[in-house]
Amino acid sequence: xxxxxxxxxxxxxxxxxxxxxxxxxxxxxxxxxxxxxxxxxxxxxxxxxxxxxxxxxxxxxxxxxxxxxxxxxxxxxxxxxxxxxxxxxxxxxxxxxxxxxxxxxxxxxxxxxxxxxxxxxxxxxxxxxxxxxxxxxxxxxxxxxxxxxxxxxxxxxxxxxxxxxxxxxxxxxxxxxxxxxxxxxxxxxxxxxxxxxxxxxxxxxxxxxxxxxxxxxxxxxxxxxxxxxxxxxxxxxxxxxxxxxxxxxxxxxxxxxxxxxxxxxxxxxxxxxxxxxxxxxxxxxxxxxxxxxxxxxxxxxxxxxxxxxxxxxxxx
Amino acid sequence: xxxxxxxxxxxxxxxxxxxxxxxxxxxxxxxxxxxxxxxxxxxxxxxxxxxxxxxxxxxxxxxxxxxxxxxxxxxxxxxxxxxxxxxxxxxxxxxxxxxxxxxxxxxxxxxxxxxxxxxxxxxxxxxxxxxxxxxxxxxxxxxxxxxxxxxxxxxxxxxxxxxxxxxxxxxxxxxxxxxxxxxxxxxxxxxxxxxxxxxxxxxxxxxxxxxxxxxxxxxxxxxxxxxxxxxxxxxxxxxxxxxxxxxxxxxxxxxxxxxxxxxxxxxxxxxxxxxxxxxxxxxxxxxxxxxxxxxxxxxxxxxxxxxxxxxxxxxx
Numbered sequence: 001x002x003x004x005x006x007x008x009x010x011x012x013x014x015x016x017x018x019x020x021x022x023x024x025x026x027x028x029x030x031x032x033x034x035x036x037x038x039x040x041x042x043x044x045x046x047x048x049x050x051x052x053x054x055x056x057x058x059x060x061x062x063x064x065x066x067x068x069x070x071x072x073x074x075x076x077x078x079x080x081x082x083x084x085x086x087x088x089x090x091x092x093x094x095x096x097x098x099x100x101x102x103x104x105x106x107x108x109x110x111x112x113x114x115x116x117x118x119x120x121x122x123x124x125x126x127x128x129x130x131x132x133x134x135x136x137x138x139x140x141x142x143x144x145x146x147x148x149x150x151x152x153x154x155x156x157x158x159x160x161x162x163x164x165x166x167x168x169x170x171x172x173x174x175x176x177x178x179x180x181x182x183x184x185x186x187x188x189x190x191x192x193x194x195x196x197x198x199x200x201x202x203x204x205x206x207x208x209x210x211x212x213x214x215x216x217x218x219x220x221x222x223x224x225x226x227x228x229x230x231x232x233x234x235x236x237x238x239x240x241x242x243x244x245x246x247x248x249x250x251x252x253x254x255x256x257x258x259x260x261x262x263x264x265x266x267x268x269x270x271x272x273x274x275x276x277x278x279x280x281x282x283x284x285x286x287x288x289x290x291x292x293x294x295x296x297x298x299x300x301x302x303x304x305x306x307x308x309x310x311x312x313x314x315x316x
Numbered sequence: 317x318x319x320x321x322x323x324x325x326x327x328x329x330x331x332x333x334x335x336x337x338x339x340x341x342x343x344x345x346x347x348x349x350x351x352x353x354x355x356x357x358x359x360x361x362x363x364x365x366x367x368x369x370x371x372x373x374x375x376x377x378x379x380x381x382x383x384x385x386x387x388x389x390x391x392x393x394x395x396x397x398x399x400x401x402x403x404x405x406x407x408x409x410x411x412x413x414x415x416x417x418x419x420x421x422x423x424x425x426x427x428x429x430x431x432x433x434x435x436x437x438x439x440x441x442x443x444x445x446x447x448x449x450x451x452x453x454x455x456x457x458x459x460x461x462x463x464x465x466x467x468x469x470x471x472x473x474x475x476x477x478x479x480x481x482x483x484x485x486x487x488x489x490x491x492x493x494x495x496x497x498x499x500x501x502x503x504x505x506x507x508x509x510x511x512x513x514x515x516x517x518x519x520x521x522x523x524x525x526x527x528x529x530x531x532x533x534x535x536x537x538x539x540x541x542x543x544x545x546x547x548x549x550x551x552x553x554x555x556x557x558x559x560x561x562x563x564x565x566x567x568x569x570x571x572x573x574x575x576x577x578x579x580x581x582x583x584x585x586x587x588x589x590x591x592x593x594x595x596x597x598x599x600x601x602x603x604x605x606x607x608x609x610x611x612x613x614x615x616x617x618x619x620x621x622x623x624x625x626x627x628x629x630x631x632x
Binding site for chain 2: 027030031032033034035038094098100101103104111121122123124126127129130131133134135138139140141142143150151158159160164165166167169170171172173175176177178179180183184200310
């Protein structure tokens, strides 16, 4: 890791922008309890890993934009990346709201707070989740009349961001992985099957975060392909570490119920290959992610590099 | 109504395209029960009013495309309209799946069949609905490499269609209306409040159907504004007639549980203004819709005209 790069202050600066954007993009006055439940589900919580990956990838591909014309264009690209960061977080948040519901994981604690259905009732939790998903695509396609011409992302970029997000969150991504997860409780999975499930369930959206950030700029095919490998490695590493933490951390540290996987007899990397081999796999995936950045030919990858370390070294 | 126009054969031809497109766009092999539950929720059922409105509006604005260059372009516009027709139906279908769930309306019968959660369980119903929403945005943003250059809709049109659909289905549209509906059971609403609820809950998506079809072509500001008024009138008329049918029709004709609104003490146009005044309101809204088409300056409005009559004169 680049010892001169301070992830903490980088994250702080970017998260301030993300939190502020989320707070202004999620309505304050949606009908009948919808606004409070949506805001509760998204604001003041979470590591915001996905938004940081979007902004880290945008930073990596933005390094070359120096001419005046490019600087003008940069404003709309920065806006697109910020909106992409928020949109991917809204998708993540909606998935947590629905996952926690009684008919799914039936969980009562999330980010140290009662889950949305506990706080607002099941009907509003269902609706809030649905609405957060729609909002993600709404903020990716702003009207020029709302945003002003210089800030409005090019329509082709808007379409591309919707394309990446929809595919990563649907049947071939997050939701597909959820369905496998649901069907796998109590079943013995092979490592290949487990990897496939997690590639869809959490990997697709993490990888899409990197792709969406990279779409907000000009990058070579080589760079894009390297960023894809980075995103894939990070996505898998994230889940492996999640499984490890579920075993070794307590609920207070996690902010959610610990030891749930084993209690629910869910297949995990730890149950499949043991704690030590799981930790070793996480370290290998980190090395792959860093090697991909080396191959990218991009100069400004400090943030992505530090985020990869953070994913693997985190305690919650 | 134009007596020379045969809605039945027009609908049949267009519905064959929609059904075929839906069947090929909804995956056959999504993981772990997701594909069958998604297909069950969408295929072989429903009046497909929203897709027909999209295609009727596309036809109205397409009438002027005659030059060779425009004809070339027409292929991608027709493809965009077909995809928009399918996307809006996917959003409608997902909303029905979630509405029918025990924590919402708790209904067991839809289109004459067991509802999705009865057939597949609540967890899969929740996931299938979520996935159908994502799929709607996925099919609006096809990759040129999947579809071929001449058929692929222009990126700006893709973005515009996502924009219209996301806004109509989210907090300021369908989902917002649902939240009001949920909060209004047993409460006395004024006609203004009831109208506001329905404008969001069903009106927004019906109006968006017309807008999405109209976006797939070149239309004057005057024509677009007239089509908007048409869509709004049709949207309200649809709900008024729904309320009337809930009182006068039986479950077999409706394909869903009749008399539910009264049983659940839900405010309706009939409970608010009585049966006769409700029927009169529907007739007034039909007249407004037809007058808007007269104002549009568009020549090819036969289908939209006939669809307006169908909305008001239907028996289910």
